[in-house]
Amino acid sequence: MANHYxxxxxxxxxxxxxxxxxxxxxxxxxxxxxxxxTAMLSMALAMPSWVYLVSVIGAMVLGIFVLPRTAQSxxxxxxxxxxxxxxxxxLGSILSxxxxxxxxxxxxxxxxxxxxxIFLGLSGYALMSKTDFSFMGGFLFAGMMVVFVAMxxxxxFSMPALSLAIxxxxxxxxxxxxxxxxxxxxxxxxxNYIMATYGIYLSIFNxxxxxxxxxxxxxxx
Amino acid sequence: MELFLKIAAxxxxxxxxxxxxxxxxxxxxxxxxxxxGDWQAxxxxxxxxxxxxxxxxxxxx
Numbered sequence: 001m002a003n004h005y006x007x008x009x010x011x012x013x014x015x016x017x018x019x020x021x022x023x024x025x026x027x028x029x030x031x032x033x034x035x036x037x038t039a040m041l042s043m044a045l046a047m048p049s050w051v052y053l054v055s056v057i058g059a060m061v062l063g064i065f066v067l068p069r070t071a072q073s074x075x076x077x078x079x080x081x082x083x084x085x086x087x088x089x090x091l092g093s094i095l096s097x098x099x100x101x102x103x104x105x106x107x108x109x110x111x112x113x114x115x116x117x118i119f120l121g122l123s124g125y126a127l128m129s130k131t132d133f134s135f136m137g138g139f140l141f142a143g144m145m146v147v148f149v150a151m152x153x154x155x156x157f158s159m160p161a162l163s164l165a166i167x168x169x170x171x172x173x174x175x176x177x178x179x180x181x182x183x184x185x186x187x188x189x190x191x192n193y194i195m196a197t198y199g200i201y202l203s204i205f206n207x208x209x210x211x212x213x214x215x216x217x218x219x220x221x
Numbered sequence: 222m223e224l225f226l227k228i229a230a231x232x233x234x235x236x237x238x239x240x241x242x243x244x245x246x247x248x249x250x251x252x253x254x255x256x257x258g259d260w261q262a263x264x265x266x267x268x269x270x271x272x273x274x275x276x277x278x279x280x281x282x
Contacts, residue, residue, distance in 0.1 A: 053226055057233045064240050107281055114277045118270055131262040135255040137248035145238065145245055152234045155227050168274075175270045179263060214274065219281040 021185050023193035024200065027080065031201055034081055035088030042092025049097055055090025059083045067198060076194040083198070087205055098212065103219055111211040119204050122175055126182035133183035136176050143173045164217055167210035174203040174210075 042051065062083050070076040098104040126133060147169050154162045181199045184190040190199075 050223075050226055053230055057229060060233060060237065064236075103281065110277055110281055114273065118273065121269070122266055125266045129262060131259055132253070133259075133263060135253045135259050136263055137252040138245075141241060141245040141248045144241060148234050148238050148241070152231055152238075155230050155234070171270065171274060172267060175267055176263070179266065211274070211277070215277060215281050218278045 016191070017186060017188045020188075020191055020193050020196065024185060024196040027077070027193060027197040028200055028204075031080060031084040031197060032204070035084045035091065035205075038085045038088035039092035039095060042089045043096050043099075046096060047089070047093040049093050051093040052090040055086045059086040059090075062086075063198060063202075068195070071192050071194040071198075080194055080198055080201075084201055091205075091209070094209070094212070098216060101216070107212065107215045107219055111208055111215055114211050114215075115204060115208040118171075118175060118207055119178060119200075122178040123182050123200075126179045127186060129183075131183075132187055133176075133179040134187065134189060136180050140173055140176050140180055143169070143176075147173065160217065164214060167213045170206050170210040171214075174206045177203045 062079065067076065067079050067083065070079045095108060098108050101107065147166060150162065150166050150169075154166060178200065181190070181196060181203065185196050190196045
């Protein structure tokens, strides 16, 4: 009897995990689509580049102080659309800058395709792997702290080599976060699909921006 | 970048550092530790990402 109970409990846990995973990917697809719409709107309105910084700071404040409080309710869905919409709007102003470069459309397309391949490859790997990547948490958070300090220094020193190194480090850390976040959903450690979507969305967004910067610098445009 | 934007960006990063500090401490002290073979399983896809980014750079040059 106890064995039957354990099997039923385990099956229920798997179903719950699959539900979180499915909802996360559905919401992720919807928020990425919404970001693309707001990015196109921003490009159509020819927003200046400082809009990116304002949007990122605004989205960050909402993500830190408002989203965690609303994530357990339906308001959380609206909040994540607001945050990702703002990030997309900011991204549009950066894309306008890249489109003005001689090889700009090619760089954007390569960064977009590259981000999609990295995300799909890593998510697939994390879902298929037997390894629980939550052990990477300490390393990833330590890495982020180091990157933030380097970013802080680079705001005032503006060194291209440091920018390149930071972008490379962000791609590696965000790749690690995709493994980490996907693994946490798979193992049932993350049960809130809104927060799970937010984490994976930020990883994708940061990989895209960093890849755009690396390809922009390395293409000599 | 104008000085005002630089200060705003710096303030945002400092806020992020403060926000992430408790998570960093928690994961350092109480996070699960790697078992044998775990790092190998993580470094393999990350090395593939490095190789792929190098490939993308060569594509745009």
